[in-house]
Amino acid sequence: MAESGTKTPRERYRAQVRAEIKQHAWEQIATAGASALSLNAIAKQMGLSGPALYRYFAGRDELITELVRDAYRSLADTLRAATESSGADITTLAQALRGWALEDPNRYFLVYGTPVPGYHAPDDITVIADEIMRMLLDACTALPSGGPATSFAEHLQEHRRWAEGHPAPPAALHRALVFWTRLHGVLSLEAAGHFAGMGFDPGQLYAAELDELRR
Amino acid sequence: MAESGTKTPRERYRAQVRAEIKQHAWEQIATAGASALSLNAIAKQMGLSGPALYRYFAGRDELITELVRDAYRSLADTLRAATESSGADITTLAQALRGWALEDPNRYFLVYGTPVPGYHAPDDITVIADEIMRMLLDACTALPSGGPATSFAEHLQEHRRWAEGHPAPPAALHRALVFWTRLHGVLSLEAAGHFAGMGFDPGQLYAAELDELRR
DNA sequence: TGTACATCAGTGAACGCGCGTTCACTGATGTAC
């Protein structure tokens, strides 16, 4: 029986130290990427001995899992907050996505970058991924459908496991997917530094892609 | 004075061992990603002692640099070979790009994925990147310009350092960039496994995006 | 309010591992006369 509200001082202390560990982990990730994440280094930064962290996390893998989950969660929350304050259209979502990605590129990469070797995300993360997809599908369903039905949209209509239970018509499914891949295309190349020195403004490319999605 | 043609047996042997080292490195990368690359492990696989590799590479960083260069080179060669046998249109380029990326996702990630922490690519790689971009610009220039001039295309016209010396008109610049980001958007998410379990066929999404680029 | 006990955070030592890299060396291969 989980007494969610009341917390003993010890529970509060535990939660606080756990949060502090994660914060240092994020700083480490932001600096050197996820592969450089080290329990011992975090402990040293906190003025603790290495083994002390095992009171809070079963091991390195559990910590990473938690961080991935939190990253997904923070993206979902960021998108939700944006839609609640600025409306649930794709422009709002796109701007929020970009802000979130560039705020901490290594957090972005932890979720959408090269998979961490040997690590596989736990199932409950798909719940959050679904939540994100649902917001996107909602926004795309609200758009005027425009344009002829593509053959890919037909394919999607027959393979919409990822949108199960959502009332989005085929054109909206297509649009949601394309929203996702086009914007990640710009963001991932930009965050990885592949536009550095090319001269143009990636933000304007992003905006142009968004414009075309809204047509 | 480099006598390029004639090679002493020793030179040939050196070149062969270097190639063998790289091949084991690629196998290691294909299996566990670039961050897991280890000189000692390669040596062990080859039945050599660790220090032996230092006859062939100054260190881990030089090996990685070489691998990145080879990866770029292999993409450029793949694209060039495709255009020479099937014509220099964007469909050919797109199919070749996809084939190259999915043939060895970790090689793809080494080039276009999360940047290796602490590692920075040497300047001479931009030469290959330029070569790739030139093929893309050529193919886009050959296309009918279609559609009104976007405001982003105007921006590109004023910031075209990346296409310096190329006769591509603004619309072609825009198209080349968008070709690049849209296809990488699909490829990077696909290669990272983000479409797994969603039910649809990423290949059809890729093809649909390509179709739209050709309109 | 005070005492006895249980809980739990954190320590220090240790284990085993693999890493990149250096160094002095052996032994084979190639070169010059």
Place this chain on the structure above:
DNA sequence: TGTACATCAGTGAACGCGCGTTCACTGATGTAC
């Protein structure tokens, strides 16, 4: 063709490092009577 020397591939030992993780332990904090 044979001998003397230089070149160079590869070895084994060693250095210093940091990693994740375990274990038995101390000392503080909370709980029950």
